[in-house]
Amino acid sequence: MRDITIVRLNTDSDHVATVASWTYAEWGHLNPAYTAETWREAFRRECGDGGVPSVFVAMQGDRPVGTAALMAEDMASRRDLTPWLASVFVLPEWRGQGIAARLIRRVEEEAAACGIDQFYLYTHDQQGLYRRLGWCDHEILNYRGEEVTIMLRRLEA
Numbered sequence: 619m620r621d622i623t624i625v626r627l628n629t630d631s632d633h634v635a636t637v638a639s640w641t642y643a644e645w646g647h648l649n650p651a652y653t654a655e656t657w658r659e660a661f662r663r664e665c666g667d668g669g670v671p672s673v674f675v676a677m678q679g680d681r682p683v684g685t686a687a688l689m690a691e692d693m694a695s696r697r698d699l700t701p702w703l704a705s706v707f708v709l710p711e712w713r714g715q716g717i718a719a720r721l722i723r724r725v726e727e728e729a730a731a732c733g734i735d736q737f738y739l740y741t742h743d744q745q746g747l748y749r750r751l752g753w754c755d756h757e758i759l760n761y762r763g764e765e766v767t768i769m770l771r772r773l774e775a
Contacts, residue, residue: 622683622717624724627673629665633682634658637675640685641705648762664689669732670701674724676708676717684708686721688728693740693761696768701729703739703771722751730773737773740766 627633638661642654652660664671664687676684685707692702703725708717729737738756741748742764745755749769756770 621678622715622720623677624674624720625677626668627665627675627685628667629662631665633675634662634665637673637682637685638662640707640709644707645705648764669728670734672725672728673705674721674728676712676721678712683712684717684721686718686725688725688737692738693768695759695761696738699738699768701734701737703729703737706739706744718747719751722748726771726773735773736770738768738770740768742766745769 627637635658638658639654641661642652642657646652646654646657649657661673665673669688671687671689673685673687675682685705686703687705689702689704690700691697692704693699703722706718706721739748739753740761745767753769753771755767757768759766759768
């Protein structure tokens with residue numbers, strides 16, 4: 619893998635708009651009330667200094683190539699579940715190199731460091747990836763027109 623580093627995305631980073639645009643393009647349809655601008659502002663608020671919320675970016679030099687986040691909420695209909703691994707995305711030309719797995723592991727480390735012993739994600743098509751990384755199926759449901767699997771990850775104490 620070409621010199622990829624995983625860094626925390628800060629609210630004042632030059633990369634916020636770029637990374638927010640990726641996540642809006644990928645998942646904006648699930649939140650029709652958001653515009654690209656309101657999405658970007660909501661995304662910026664998720665760029666915390668540590669713990670929940672946090673956004674991480676895979677960087678190749680000074681170019682972002684992927685992202686993942688630790689968020690308090692990611693599914694409006696399941697506010698009883700918290701926190702969440704969210705917004706796992708790698709640019710298509712960078713896929714298949716283990717970048718998503720590294721981003722997921724970094725979010726897991728962040729969660730464990732702040733005392734979280736379990737957290738959730740939902741996906742409509744990447745169950746296999748998450749199962750390989752130790753996530754378990756929790757529930758299958760229809761969320762905003764898509765069948766998704768909520769998955770659970772228990773972390774070591």
